[in-house]
Amino acid sequence: MLTTRPRGTNDILPGEVEKWRWVEDQFRRVCVEYCYGEVRTPVFEHTELFQRGVGDTTDIVSKEMYTFVDRGGRSITLRPENTAPAVRAYLENKLYAGPQPVKLFYIGPMFRYDRPQAGRFRQFHQVGxxxxxxxxxxxxxxxxxxxxxxxxxxxxxxxELHINSVGCPECRPVLRRELKKYFQPLTGILCRDCQERFEKNPLRILDCKVERCSEAGRNAPTTIECLCANCSDHFSQFKKGLELLNLPYIVDRRLVRGLDYYTHTAFEIMVPDIGAQSSIGGGGRYNGLIETCGGPPTPGVGFALGTERIILTMERQEIKIPGALPPDVFVVTAGQGADAEAFKLLFSLRSSGLSADKDYMGRSMKAQMKYAGKTGVRFVVILGEEELANGTAQVRDMGACIQEAIKLDEVAQYLTGRGKKKSRKS
Known part of the structure; x- marks a missing residue:
């Protein structure tokens, strides 16, 4: 239907979008403090990038991607995540030829054909x-x-910070062998997806959300039990780094994340009191991904955080998110000839750095004042026939209930001095 948005998408309207912008601005500020530079990748990429990078045994690639063939016969996919596109940008633009490491951050929409629920959409947004x-x-x-x-x-x-190590190509075969040995007699009770994972990548079984699969894997061998010496040392040093920063953590031996490219470190950040979907972000290390995507062997690590889930969590915890600021000035007109002068004044106010608006609906002066009050505006400038004859305007401070006559050509300067809106703390 023309008047209904597609299922799993959302309109972010004025009054709400300011909250999003504020959250994104806070993320951008933190990234700049940590010396990360912003990257903006295309919304769609060649499908092979995700098949090779994310992994064809993952739910994302096998079930959730929005893939289509363009008019040139190329298979194109709307990005379901942004790590693989960032890797592609790193390689294509030869960022590896410059000073290392390269630190990047991104903000934008992703797309997965998922089951819509609270905080989860088919077009969703991430910062990472x-x-x-x-x-x-x-x-x-x-x-x-x-x-x-x-x-x-x-x-x-x-x-809650949950961490784990998922090993590397050296110790993964040991884990794979142990998992196949463990799950072999249990394959009959596994879901259809996990029966396929048993052959392709049994580690994925540990990430299955189907209850009978979770129960079957309760006593399965874990990644930590099979780590090689290098992975074990890396994990110990990672934990030491967290301890140096006084960041408490929980070692979660069943944490494997949902993507095939992870090696060594994996982590998730959770808020247990927000319901079943308690994870609000996560990430980890992916030392083989750049090589998988056609580049030289290059280590990598990162994270992605869901913007919808962040805002939902803030609302559930009753954290006030700054919304839209009211306009600085509303120009009210009354009588013949005032409208043209008000239109001219409006742009003078805006040129002075004030947010200003006027009536375009032909309302009465009383209705204009009522509308101005609803907007929360601080100042109302009133232009009527008497004011035009005197070359003045009545300026009313709505909060202080004070009104005075100001020369028309001095209104902008007067309001700039008294009422320019303060920027929000960022």
Whole structure:
């Protein structure tokens, strides 16, 4: 229907979008403090990027991607996540040839054909960060600290940091062998997806949300039990980095994340008191992803945080999010000839840095004043026939209930001095 948005999408309207902009501005500020630069990748990419990068055994690739063939016969996919596109941008633009590591952040919409529910949409939005070129475990701790600092700056409470190590290509075969041995007699009770995962990537079974699969894997071998010496040392140093920053954590041996490209560190940030979908963001290290996408062996680590879930969590925790500021000035007209002068004055006020508006609906003066009051405007400038004859305007401070006559050509200067809106603390 022409008047109905597609299921799983949302309109972010005036009055609400200011909250989004404020949250995004806080994220941008934190990233700049940590010396990350912003990157903006295309909304769609070649499908192969996600098939190779994210992994064809993941739910994202096998079930959730919006993929189509364009008029040139190319398979194109709306980006379901932004790490693989950031990697592609790093390679295509030869950022690896410059100083390393390269620290990037992004803000934007992603797309997955998912089941819509509270805080989860088919077009959803993420803020995220990536570091390319550094294998230092303290970098892992840095990206976690940046995400946690961002959440704390927003005022979020009861945050839980869950961490794990998911190994590397050296120790993954050991885990794969142990998992296949464990799940072999249980394949009959696994869901259809996990029966396929058993053959392709049994680690994915540990991430299944189907209750019988979760129950079947309760006593399965964990990644930590199968780590090689290098992965074990990396995980120990990562934990030390968190401890140096006084960031408490929970080692969650079943945490594997939902993407195939993770190696070593994996983490999720949770708020247990917001319902079943308690995760509000996460990430980890992906040392093989850049090579998988056609680049030289290059380490990487990063995270993605869901904007909808952030705002939903803030609302549930009753954290006040700054909304739209009211206009500075509303120009009210009465009598013949006032409208043209008001239109001219309006642009003089705006040129002086004030937000200003006037009536365009032909309302009576009384109705204009009533409308101005509803907007929360601080100053009303009244132009009537008497004011025009005297070359003045009546300026009313709506909060103080004070009104005085000001020369028409001095109104902008007068209001700029008295009423220019203060910027929000950022």
């Amino acid at each position: 960060a990536e570091v390319f070129g550094a294998d230092d475990p303290y970098v892992d701790a840095e990206v976690v600290a940046m995400a946690m600092n961002f959440y704390k700056d927003l005022g979020l409470k009861n945050l």
